[in-house]
Amino acid sequence: MTLRRIRLVLWTLVAFALVGVLALQWAGRRPEPPQPPFRPDFALQDEAGRTYGMEDFRGSFALVFFGFTNCPDVCPTTMSEVAQVMDDLGPEADKVRPLFISIDPERDRRQGLAGYLAAFHPAILGLAGDGAATQAATESFKVHFGREEDPAAPDGYSMSHSPGLFLVGPDGEWLRQFPYETPAAEILADIQERI
Amino acid sequence: MKHLATALGLAVTLPLAAVAECASVSAGGLTVTGAWSRATIGNERPAVFYVEIRNEGETADRLTGIDTPVAAMTMLHRTVVEEGVASMPHAEAVEIPACETVGLAPGSHHGMLMGLTAPLTEGESFPVTLQFERAGAVEIDTRVLSIRAQEAQCDAG
Known part of the structure; x- marks a missing residue:
């Protein structure tokens, strides 16, 4: 060569x-290819036993949180933000429905979900189904939760969970997630722009 | 004239509406201030304890535990968000480095009060004793704020 x-x-x-x-x-x-749109759903009961699915909120935005009421820090902090958003929406508040989906449904039903949530804001609807329906709801929203055995915790366990807030549009389409500790003003501005 | 009287009347009440100074207790180089909790619905669910600890001393200290007559059991926790999942592992102690301020605050370290003897009612207060490794026991008056409160709502002073 x-x-x-x-x-x-x-x-x-x-x-x-x-x-x-x-x-x-x-x-x-x-750029990242856009997330294919998806329509999360669930079949869960309120305290009165009425079953709700996402179709019940067609026409309004849904602000969805997965949590449990024995949670002393993350859940009250987030529910306070949600309550602030609802207050600040003023006359447009009827266009947004905040939902609290229990990932600890048995205990939350026993201790009362509606009274707890009403203390934050009367518009927040608490939903708690059975274990299978809860699992299905979290899978549909692609959120994670787990039960952690902890002898020192109340009833011997605590829950870990995705702490974000999910915004679903009036047509049932998943719009975005607000990560934990997103200030109420930021959530408000985003929703107002969409309204 | 009537309006002026109303305005004057309102002006007189203004200082009353101003934010009060936080209760504050010092021990050695540590100052413990702005202790607060959220009102609870009933007494079955755990309550929370938040506070600010300023270390103006030259030596680090550690908060090893809290105690209060309003709860059968207390524990220090830390909220951790990892890969999109929040959990609340126990914190054996909270480090208070020299010349730093450490907050037990929403989304961070917090005290968990379990087995409440009675629901915590907004506007009331209750004592909490913080146990420090070096500074020893420090008791502070803890204000019960609205369930929607996000911070101490008093002047750190």
């Missing part, structure tokens, strides 16, 4: 490498 030939082969390799690097960079810079 002549020196010239070797040089040609090497330069060809360099060219391929350059094309490869550029292609990778271009692929990396491409």
